[in-house]
Amino acid sequence: MAMALDEKFFEKFGVEYAPKEIIFCEWEPGNEFYFIQSGNVRIVKLIQNREKNLSVLTDGDVFGEMAILEEQPRSATAIALDHVKLLKFHRDNFDTLMSGNPALAYKLLVIFSKRIYDAKRRLMILLLEEPQLKIMDVLVMLAEQDPHLDLQQEITLQVTSQDVARWAGLTEGDAQKELTHLSRTDKIELFGDKIVVKKIREFQRLVASRRKSMYQ
Amino acid sequence: MSNGAGSGPSGVITRTYKAGSIIYFENDKSEYIYILKSGKVVLTSVKLDSGEEVKEEVREGEFFGVKSALGKYPREETAQTLTNTLVLVLTPADFERLVLRNANVVRKMLRVFSNQLRRIVKMERSVLGEGEIVNPDAELFKIGEYYYKVGDTKHAQYAYKRYMEYYADGEKADMAMKRIRAIDAGEPAPDDIGGPDEGPPSAQPQARPVDRGDDFSLDDQGGPSDMIDFDDSSDDRDSRQVASSTALEDEMDDFLSDDTSGGLDDFSLDDAVSGNTPKDLSGAADASFSRGNYTTALDLYQKIISMNRTSSAEDKKLFEKAHFDAGRCYMEMAKPKEALDMFSRILRSFPDSPYMKLAIYHLGLLFESVNQKDKAITYFNKVLNMTPKDKLNSEALTKIKQLQGK
Incomplete structure (x- = not known):
């Protein structure tokens, strides 16, 4: 939706950020959510005293939307990557804004649908007991997220072992141990910035059957 | 699977299922969104944390299959009919068109979705031990x-x-x-x-x-299924002032109401209000008003006024009511002049109307809102002296005291 409402909206809600400028910072109270009109925004989080990239968002994306729900500190930091134009909406205007702009509301509805699924999917990983399975399921999740991958074949995932550790809710040490094990048994190949999985279907089956038996 | 399918003029498909049919299975990929028109549908899903099976019954008028269709991911639950059932089948595009015409539906769904999201994120945090x-x-x-x-x-x-x-x-x-x-x-x-x-x-x-994990339980998740449900659902359809507590169910009932003259197959997105009698229009208008859609409500009240039907007692009452409610719409829309015109018409044209007293009271409110204190007091005074005495009289008195106190 290359929103028709942009023009008149920008006057009222538009804000601009220079490259590297912080839009909001982790733990700061959050009352606004943002819609990216143009530019790229990096979402980062301090994890174990290191800055981790969570994602890069671009035109048409929404962020800070948890602020719609409640006054809650930001869970991550948003930094402008380049020159960024945003629409900034305060929680208090939310109802008015949504009544007047069902198109924007619909967009948020779609975003929330996706986020709910993604959050559930992550939770499913965390609820597995063995670290080994958690790692496998992270790889399965990442594979599922990329519609271009042929899961019957060997696949390449652009992730680091730190990323995997974070998704799995494991320390980097523990995650590394499991990844090394999978690599030794020739299930995966480890590179600095990517992981090659030989048979992702096998992981998928293993995790599914384990998940089933977990409850019995 | 489907025992019958029909397509209305707008292309919206209705489908009938026999008892025990599966509308979709968990893990199916499908873009369809359903509205339960009649019958019984149960959604069965597995709880993330316990593996327990959760069953939820869809209520008539409710959507199901929304999240997975919009989010483009596999179904998280199985939808099965318990009785002979009739559903409307929408594509995301149909759905978008439908909800864009009713901002309140999107807004409420948004609230439900965001609450679900919040709960899941909370669980995630607590599992990660980040809640401490x-x-x-x-x-x-x-x-x-x-x-x-x-x-x-x-x-x-x-x-x-x-x-x-x-x-x-x-x-x-x-x-x-x-x-x-x-x-x-x-x-x-x-x-x-x-x-x-x-x-x-x-x-x-x-x-x-602090999220200690004890202010919610895993049970609180409300099941991972894809059904729109409202915590604040209210059965009291007459609480028109409390627009925010109207359940979506009610809205959809209004939306898809059987009271309308058209049959189901005539249901069309462009014709959600298909009735043509003052009664149909009035019902739809009241529903819009209660949802805060004053523009839509006003249109419908105006329609009733322009029909000018006063032959039956019922139509006459609706005709007078439409004037009064159109006035209230104008007030809500901050158009005092138009509101004044509507209320005045009641005073001039329907001296015996049951809406007379209400109209006078609202004239008081109207003048109060534009800071014409004296005029406001005059109208409230009129209300105060009208019989039979009721709640409005005492409210008028309160108003007078307030205004004089200022």
């Missing part, structure tokens, strides 16, 4: 420390300044101030900065409620 912290002020300060330490003084400055903005009397305020000055002075970060432990943990001042 937290003084946001101390954490915010730490962010500043981190960036200062890695030499990103701009970002550090941002965090420290925010700290001072929000937590000026916080425990780290002095320190934050010191850091801000140091950065301004171009000083590099001190060596002892941002260590894993910087002093005793701050006592919990006005910190936000």
